[in-house]
Amino acid sequence: MRGIATLGIFQFLLIYLLLIIVLLVMKKSKINQTRLLLIASLRMTVQLVIVGYILQYIFKNPNPILTMIFLAIMIAFSIDRAIRGRKDLNKYFKVAIGTSLALSGLFVLIFFVTIVVSKSIFNPQYTIPLAGMIIGNAMTGINIGIKTFMASIKKEKSKITTLINLGIDPKDILKPFANNALETALIPTLNSMVGMGIIFLPGMMTGQILSGTLPTTAIMYQIAIMIAICTSVCLSVFLSLNMGYKSLYNNRKQFL
Numbered sequence: 486m487r488g489i490a491t492l493g494i495f496q497f498l499l500i501y502l503l504l505i506i507v508l509l510v511m512k513k514s515k516i517n518q519t520r521l522l523l524i525a526s527l528r529m530t531v532q533l534v535i536v537g538y539i540l541q542y543i544f545k546n547p548n549p550i551l552t553m554i555f556l557a558i559m560i561a562f563s564i565d566r567a568i569r570g571r572k573d574l575n576k577y578f579k580v581a582i583g584t585s586l587a588l589s590g591l592f593v594l595i596f597f598v599t600i601v602v603s604k605s606i607f608n609p610q611y612t613i614p615l616a617g618m619i620i621g622n623a624m625t626g627i628n629i630g631i632k633t634f635m636a637s638i639k640k641e642k643s644k645i646t647t648l649i650n651l652g653i654d655p656k657d658i659l660k661p662f663a664n665n666a667l668e669t670a671l672i673p674t675l676n677s678m679v680g681m682g683i684i685f686l687p688g689m690m691t692g693q694i695l696s697g698t699l700p701t702t703a704i705m706y707q708i709a710i711m712i713a714i715c716t717s718v719c720l721s722v723f724l725s726l727n728m729g730y731k732s733l734y735n736n737r738k739q740f741l
Contacts, residue, residue: 501526540613549607556616560587563624573635577732582627585724590620593717601709618710619717622674626718627725630670634726637662638733655734663726670722674715681711 504526511519543551564583568574574582594616598604604611638645638659648658 540609543609543613547607547609552607552609552612555609555613559613559616559620560590563590563620567624567627567631571631571635573639574631574729575732578729581728581732582631582725585721585728586620586623586627589717589720589724590616590623593713593720594619597709597713601713615710615713619713622714623717623721626670626674626722629673630666630722630726631729633669634662634666634730637665656731659730659733663730666726667719667722671715671719674711674718678711678715681707 504522507522508519511522539555543555564586567582567586568579571579594612595606597615597619598606598608598611602611606612641662645658649655
């Protein structure tokens with residue numbers, strides 16, 4: 486199989502013409518997010534170009550320290566994105582989210598790279614791209630889970646107050662909300678797994694096929710990474726919610 490076709494600068498820039506379609510649709514639909522679309526597109530381009538050059542250097546000069554630094558930065562940014570702007574979360578809840586995201590992501594990543602792929606965790610070619618998929622999806626899952634959990638509590642505040650007055654343990658009150666939030670957070674990943682292969686070809690598999698990898702090899706990698714992603718999302722959201730909701734009440738079982 487031949488390798489992937491190289492894109493020239495002019496060819497690459499042509500893709501931005503598609504944004505004109507998005508802008509026209511947004512204008513017709515009276516969606517006032519034109520500025521956000523332009524900023525998001527520009528920011529995405531700049532960030533990926535910078536990261537591309539950094540990764541090119543790291544891949545050409547493999548060094549365990551550089552790989553771990555890059556991985557640490559990824560985790561730090563994902564934690565920041567998960568808790569940024571969440572004024573409805575106390576300090577302990579935010580710590581729970583950060584700890585859960587870091588530990589779950591690293592556990593699944595290390596298992597995938599060292600056990601499944603049988604490569605060193607310091608190998609940047611495998612560790613960095615896989616970390617991006619595993620930790621990135623876990624971050625998205627946490628965002629969905631926490632948003633659902635806090636919105637449910639706010640919506641059912643009067644019901645929760647009534648149950649507390651009746652002497653119900655706060656743990657028994659909040660546990661169903663946490664379970665529901667976990668289910669909601671898992672739905673996007675599960676839906677992707679259900680439709681994969683029939684409705685669409687996922688990004689990792691497509692990229693490998695374009696680069697010349699045999700479809701059968703690409704399929705095995707894609708199945709493996711989807712299971713890893715599902716596991717990281719499940720663990721990170723579960724731990725975040727089950728450690729975090731305990732910070733919403735004190736030892737006297739009173740809500741704070």
